[in-house]
Amino acid sequence: MPSRQPCTYILASQKQGMLYIGVSSDLAARIWQHRSGAAPGFTTQYRVYRLIHAEFFDDMAAAIAREKQLKRWHRPWKINLIEANNPDWDDLAVEWGIAEPLQKPSC
Numbered sequence: 793m794p795s796r797q798p799c800t801y802i803l804a805s806q807k808q809g810m811l812y813i814g815v816s817s818d819l820a821a822r823i824w825q826h827r828s829g830a831a832p833g834f835t836t837q838y839r840v841y842r843l844i845h846a847e848f849f850d851d852m853a854a855a856i857a858r859e860k861q862l863k864r865w866h867r868p869w870k871i872n873l874i875e876a877n878n879p880d881w882d883d884l885a886v887e888w889g890i891a892e893p894l895q896k897p898s899c
Contacts, residue, residue, distance in 0.1 A: 796820075798855035800862060802845040802874060805838055807881040811870060812840045815859040817852060819843075820890040827891060841894055843885040845874050 796818050803812040803826065812835050816822035825831040827841050835841065849855040862870065874881065885891035 798849045798852040800847045800849070800855050800858045801843060802862070802870065803835060803840045804842045804844045804874075804881060805840045806842070808871070810838045810840050811867070813859055813862050813870075815852075815855045817855075819846060823885045823891050827894070842881070842883045843891070844878055844881050844883070846884060 798815070798817050799819050800813065800815050801819060801822075803814070804810065814822065822831075823843055826835045829836050847855075847858060849858065862873075865873075878884065883891070883894065886893050
């Protein structure tokens, strides 16, 4: 998994949970920004931190075009895409070694 390559990615709050679609040229750094709260907004507010899908491209224009396409998709199409390659919605950032496992929130 290349970290410094244009990519489109999908984050989720949990399995079948809230989804966020983004684009980055440095996935590892972007995942850190989301998880650390350095990029406040939707993902921080709704705790959408699990990397569940990523697609890598040769150039940023292709990654941005794919991001725009995915954002127009209906939710069931996005879920089918995710589950085709990651049926258990595993956190790929942990599997690929670019992030530590998420801590369960304490009650």
